[in-house]
Amino acid sequence: MSPQHRFWTGAALALLLGGSSLSADDWPRWRGPAQNGISAESVWGDAWPAGGPKILWKAEVGVGFSSFAVAAGRVYTIGNASDHDTVFCLDAENGKVLWYHPYPAELGDKFFEGGPTSTPTVDGDRVYAIGRAGDLFCFQASSGKVLWSKQLSKDFGIPVPGWGFGGSPLALGTQLLLNAGEAGLALDKTDGHLLWKSAAAESGYTTPLLLPGDDGLVLFSSGKAYLAVDPRTGKEAWRVKWVTNYGVNAADPIVRDGQMFLSTGYGKGAALFAIGAGEPRVVWQSRVLRTQINPAVQVGGFLYGIDGDAASEPGALQKAQLKCVEFATGVEKWTFPLADVGSVSAADGKLLVLSGDGELLIGPASPEGFAPTSRAKVLRGRCWSVPVLSGGRLFCRNAEGQVLSIDVKKP
Amino acid sequence: MALSRRQFLAAGAAAPFILAARPHRKYRTALIGSGWWGKNILNEAIQAGQSSVVALCDVDAGTLEAAADHVKGLSGESPKTYGDYRELLDKEKPEIVIIATPDHWHALTSIAALKAGAHVFVEKPTGHTVQESRAMLNTAKESGKVVQVGLHRRIGPHHVSAQKFLKEGGAGAIGMVRLFAHYGGGAEKPSPNAPPPDGLNWDLYCGPSALRPFCRKIHPGGWRQFLDFGNGQLGDWGVHWLDQVLMWTDEKFPKRIFSSGGRPVKGPAVLNEKEQTTDAPDHQVAVYEFESFTCTWEHRQFGDNQAEKHQIGAYFYGTKGTLHIGWRDGWTFYPSNGKEKMIHQDSQLQEPDGHNLKLLWADFLASLGGAQAPVASIERAHRSSVLPLLGMISLRTGRSIAWDGEKETIQGDPEASALLRRPYRAPWIYPG
Numbered sequence: 001m002s003p004q005h006r007f008w009t010g011a012a013l014a015l016l017l018g019g020s021s022l023s024a025d026d027w028p029r030w031r032g033p034a035q036n037g038i039s040a041e042s043v044w045g046d047a048w049p050a051g052g053p054k055i056l057w058k059a060e061v062g063v064g065f066s067s068f069a070v071a072a073g074r075v076y077t078i079g080n081a082s083d084h085d086t087v088f089c090l091d092a093e094n095g096k097v098l099w100y101h102p103y104p105a106e107l108g109d110k111f112f113e114g115g116p117t118s119t120p121t122v123d124g125d126r127v128y129a130i131g132r133a134g135d136l137f138c139f140q141a142s143s144g145k146v147l148w149s150k151q152l153s154k155d156f157g158i159p160v161p162g163w164g165f166g167g168s169p170l171a172l173g174t175q176l177l178l179n180a181g182e183a184g185l186a187l188d189k190t191d192g193h194l195l196w197k198s199a200a201a202e203s204g205y206t207t208p209l210l211l212p213g214d215d216g217l218v219l220f221s222s223g224k225a226y227l228a229v230d231p232r233t234g235k236e237a238w239r240v241k242w243v244t245n246y247g248v249n250a251a252d253p254i255v256r257d258g259q260m261f262l263s264t265g266y267g268k269g270a271a272l273f274a275i276g277a278g279e280p281r282v283v284w285q286s287r288v289l290r291t292q293i294n295p296a297v298q299v300g301g302f303l304y305g306i307d308g309d310a311a312s313e314p315g316a317l318q319k320a321q322l323k324c325v326e327f328a329t330g331v332e333k334w335t336f337p338l339a340d341v342g343s344v345s346a347a348d349g350k351l352l353v354l355s356g357d358g359e360l361l362i363g364p365a366s367p368e369g370f371a372p373t374s375r376a377k378v379l380r381g382r383c384w385s386v387p388v389l390s391g392g393r394l395f396c397r398n399a400e401g402q403v404l405s406i407d408v409k410k411p
Numbered sequence: 412m413a414l415s416r417r418q419f420l421a422a423g424a425a426a427p428f429i430l431a432a433r434p435h436r437k438y439r440t441a442l443i444g445s446g447w448w449g450k451n452i453l454n455e456a457i458q459a460g461q462s463s464v465v466a467l468c469d470v471d472a473g474t475l476e477a478a479a480d481h482v483k484g485l486s487g488e489s490p491k492t493y494g495d496y497r498e499l500l501d502k503e504k505p506e507i508v509i510i511a512t513p514d515h516w517h518a519l520t521s522i523a524a525l526k527a528g529a530h531v532f533v534e535k536p537t538g539h540t541v542q543e544s545r546a547m548l549n550t551a552k553e554s555g556k557v558v559q560v561g562l563h564r565r566i567g568p569h570h571v572s573a574q575k576f577l578k579e580g581g582a583g584a585i586g587m588v589r590l591f592a593h594y595g596g597g598a599e600k601p602s603p604n605a606p607p608p609d610g611l612n613w614d615l616y617c618g619p620s621a622l623r624p625f626c627r628k629i630h631p632g633g634w635r636q637f638l639d640f641g642n643g644q645l646g647d648w649g650v651h652w653l654d655q656v657l658m659w660t661d662e663k664f665p666k667r668i669f670s671s672g673g674r675p676v677k678g679p680a681v682l683n684e685k686e687q688t689t690d691a692p693d694h695q696v697a698v699y700e701f702e703s704f705t706c707t708w709e710h711r712q713f714g715d716n717q718a719e720k721h722q723i724g725a726y727f728y729g730t731k732g733t734l735h736i737g738w739r740d741g742w743t744f745y746p747s748n749g750k751e752k753m754i755h756q757d758s759q760l761q762e763p764d765g766h767n768l769k770l771l772w773a774d775f776l777a778s779l780g781g782a783q784a785p786v787a788s789i790e791r792a793h794r795s796s797v798l799p800l801l802g803m804i805s806l807r808t809g810r811s812i813a814w815d816g817e818k819e820t821i822q823g824d825p826e827a828s829a830l831l832r833r834p835y836r837a838p839w840i841y842p843g
Contacts, residue, residue, distance in 0.1 A: 083600070107600065110628050162608070162627060202608070223473065243480040245447070246631055247473060267450070267481065287484070309763055312632070313594055318763055 026071040027390045028122040030168035030207045031252060032345075037297040039347035039389040044408040045362060045373050052376035053360070054407040056393060057095035061088050062401040063107060064115025070390040071122040074098060074141065078129060079401040080107050080115035087120060087129045087137065089144055092391060095405060099144025105131050108164060111312040113382060113399040117164065117205070123171035123189070130178065132164020138176075138192060148192040152180050156194060159202050161223060162246055166205035170218070175231055177208040177218055183227040183236050184208060184220040196234030204249030211255055211275075219255070223247025226262060228275070240280050244268045251291040251305075254298050259283065261327065265292025265309045272330065284330040289323055293384055294343040297351075299365040301327050304351055310341040310384070317357055324367055336370040343386040348410075354396060358383045360406070378404060437463045438779075441505035441529075443496045443520050445469040445478035446631060449511030451764060452532060452561070453478075455772035456509065457486045466503040468493040472610030474631065494612055496520050500527040510534060511561075513640040515620045518543035518842050525554040532775055534561040536650045536796035537789065539642065541831040544793050544800070545819060546843030551789045559775040559785040560792030564651045565658065566774055567767035568759040573734060573742040576754075577659050581744060582729030585659075588706040589726040590652035592644055595715025596693065599677040601686035602628040619839035626687050636689035638803075643691025644710040645670075645799040652725045653699070653708070654787075654795035655736060659727070662701050663794060664816025670697035670805040676713040697802035708802065739765055804830045 031037050044053070062079025069076045075090040085105035089098045107114040120129040126147065127139040134152030139145065152158040152165070158180045167179035176189040182201035187194060204221030211217045217228040217237050224247065227239040242249055245266035254261040260280065263270035269287035273280040289296065289305050296305025308320035320341040324333040340356025346365055353361040353372075358379035363372035382399040389395075392409035440462035442453050446469070456462040464482050467490050469475040475492045482490055493499040500508070500523055508524035510517060510533040521533045531551075537560055538544030551558045564570045577585070604624035607613035613625050620639040627633075634640035635647045657663075672695030674680065680690035693713060699706040715722075724737035732746035737758070744754040761769055771787065778785040797819075804827050805812050813822040821828045835841045 106602070108602075110602075110633055159608075162631070224476070243477045245450075245474070245477045245481075266447075266477075267454075269484065316594075 025391050026122075027069060027388050028071045029069050029170070030067060030119040030121070031295075032388075035207075035209055035252075036254065037295065037345045037386070038299070039345070041389050041392070042348045042410040043350055043352070043362065043389060043394075044410055045348070045350055045364075046411070048374050048376050052378065053374070055378075056405040056407050058405075059088075059090055059095040059097075059403040060401055061397065061403055062086055062115065063109075063113050063399060064401060065117045065384045065399065066115075067119040067385045068388040068395045068397075069120045069122045069127070070388060070395065072141070075395060076120040076122065076127055076129070077397065077403065078116040078118070078120065078131070080105060081401075083107070085116050085131045085135070087127075087139070089127070089139075089141070090403070092393065092405070095403070101137065101139065101144055101146065103131065103135050103137070105133060105135065108132055112310070115399070115401075117166040119168045121169045121171060126171075126189070128169040128171065128176060128189075130165050130169060132160075132166070134158065134160055134165055134180070136169070136178070136192070138189070150187065150192045152178070152185070156180075156185065156197055157200060158185060158197065159200055161202040161205065163205065163248070165203070166250065167203070167207040167221075170208040170210070172208075172210060172218070172231060177231055179203045179206055179208055179220050182222045183229050183239075184218065184231075184234070186231055186234060198229075198234060198236075202247055204247065206249060206252045209253060209255065213276075219253055219260075221249040221253075223249060225249075226253060226260075238275075238279055240273060242268075248292065250293055251295040254296065254303070256298065259327075261296075261298070261303065263289045263291040263296060263305065265290045270325070270330065272327070283328075286330050288330055288332050289325050292341065294386055296325075297344055297346045298327055299346050299349065299351075300367075302333065302365070302367050303327050304344055304346070304365055306338065306341055306344060307335070308341050310356065310382075320356070322351075322353060322370060324370070326367070333367040334369045340382070342383055345386055345389070347389050352387055352389065352394065354379075354383050354385075354387050356383055358398060360387070360394075360396065362408075378406065437461060438506040438530075439463060439465045439503065440507040440509065441466040441468065441490075441499055441503055442478070442509045442511070443468045443499065443524070444510060444512035444516070444534075446471075446474050446511065448534065449509065450478055450481055451766070452509050452511060452534075452768055452772070453482070454485065455768045456507070457482070458769070459772055459776060461776055462507065464488050464490045465505060466491045466493060466499050468496045468499045470494060470612040470615045471608075471630070473608070495615065497523065500524060500529070505529050507532065513634040514539040514642065514646060515640045516618055518547050519619060519839065521547050521558070522550045522842050525550045525556050525558070528554075528556070530557045530775075530779055532559045532561070532772070535654075535792065536642070536646055536799060537792050538796060538800070539640075540833045541797050541800050541819065542843055543832075543841070544796050548789050548793045549843060557775070557778050557781075557785060558789035558792075559771065559778070560787045560789060560796075561768070561771065562651060562654050562787040562792055562795065563767040563771045564655060565787045565791075566770045568770075569741045569756050570655065570658075570736060572756055573736045574655070574658055576742075576744065577727055577729075577734060581731065581754075582727055582734045583731030585727050585729045586704055587728045588656055588704060589728070590649065590656070590706065590708045591710060591723065591725075592648040592652075593711045593715065593719070593722045596712040597676060599688050599693075601681045601688050602626050603686050604684070617836070619835040619841070621836060623682065624684065624687065628687070628689065633689070636691040638690050641691070642799055642803050643695070644712070645695055645697060645708060645802050648710065648723070649697070649708050649799045649802070650796055653706075653798040654792070655725055656699075656706050657791070657795050657798075660701065660704070662703065665699040665701050665706070665798070665814060666816075667700040667811055667813055668697065668798075668801045668805050669811035670695060670802040672696060672806055692806065695802075695806065697799075697805070699798060699802075708799075
């Protein structure tokens, strides 16, 4: 094993464990410790009392769709108000603002409420956050001090995709990887200097995903493809052409056992690819699942995701379906109606579903069907941000920026 | 007469034979304007099984590529792709052309397609100005080709049954109709101008309209609120409901139109070298005086609330009660006599976008044989499309206009009459 190889294996291991300062129930980045949307925590599974679940605290963070990163008792998210985005660090115990950092940013409310769409990333005592226009910050997690900042279009000439940068940064080894440009961008995570960049084409909206295996490849998306890149060199290993309307390759891929699952909205559909040696090969492809904004989760041999596009009028609802699809075959097992397009994550063998209209549903993940054991309307307005489970609390937010910490500890 | 079991079986057995004996004719079909709505229409064309999709056109190469990929996934076909509709018409000689561009392109593309020998399915409203619409109608008549306009509410099941209810006197004598489409919203901040994205032919997008700076707010999909390209809510939503009024009444046109509105909430329209906003009104009222009734339109893009039960649709006020025809909420009759029960019928729409394009496309195909006019023929759609366009003329001039619907002229107002047309940017030439 070469020293370099050892370094990278070590980096991958650290990534999976979530870094040294994290406890087992931290959720340090978009999609969680294993980048799969699944929490290792246990979760409430019984019916809530008549008044709904216990709300531990509430906070206001401004308009947007940023989800949460949680580490070392601190909760991070971003919101927009008064022509500024603000990165918030809240106390996970009580929701108090520990620090915040505003920067000028357009609301950008065409076809939706607007505001930031990416989620901060915690790496040790550092937090990375990116706004839709490409304003990138590295903060000291404990103090909120800006250690460095970059502007992706001004500093590196990266084109801003149609809906702004939506993927979250990925800290890997000494690098900070961003889904920016045709096939990613790598900065040195200590000071933000450029390591490599890709062609000046519009990126998709996924978060860089470290692929399993010794190759250490990272998966990026452009507006027209999903691309595997060697992060050490920036060299593209392979790509799968994947054309979605308006370049909205937004839902994160799911990779396991040498297979890659892709699904996007606007009627495009889904496919499973065999990846490994040589070019990826289609295992199945259909329109069975069209995840427009938030990705599905995979539990056991099954995918659970939300099929359908959101309404393009703020405030309007668009019926959608939660679906169960067999990973290996693409066979649909069941559908469950939702009042509006939302998100789904998983913990403890259960699905945590937040419908686009703010209804929270929890029930066993099973290919037999979905029978929520607890459900309650917890938020008003549009809810696209994926709820995050950490330390027995479920953090949820809506478009206008109301944050809830809900007690979902297993009794 | 009831069929005997034997007759029934015989009839059943014969049916597959009849189908087999009449294989569907496949029309060479092309799409101009390959975005969201264009693909919705194309889906119906493909699913109806009587089209082979030979070509797609869009000024945005990204949109074009996504549409080609979409067709490949649906039908396995690989249509040729074009950035310029003139080249498409010249090389492909399509038999059906679907047009789903922004409104300011409807007239030139429709007329060119008709002259190239194609039947046309074009989105509503027909023209961006009145005389474009008239030119489309004239060209359609000269060509002998069929034009269906995307007024799918003409054939939507709950609209058809509501119209039947009205015509059978269910609501009694109607004296007033109120049309509306309300949404929430607030102040609008200017968005920065930007270089057009790679692959977008912005000059051709603007086409006959002024070449304004590009802004992401316009494309994709935002053009409806920019008056260079659309006519705001009245042009987009109003035409559907004004069309419902013309379905119901025996009158052909209103005699007088007045409209007022503005942007007190969104704020003044901005267009400069750095940034821009939309410029369509954030609220608008238009009054259409017919001989035997008065019709009003109103829209708001703010003040979303629960005070009014229905947010979109038409109220027909009659002596027996009020009929609301809506969108997803179907239709409901509220009787004047409190002792009588409400009558309701659910909508029957295609989701996710809540339309009835499948029925409208089937009607279009049925009309291509020449036996019947399509339900949203260019004649009917022209009359309906003119109404929002006249409302916008009154809004611009700030005074009521007297409309001679026979001659299609505005009486005694040269300034308003001039707005029946618009200046075209060279080299494009205003039709008719």
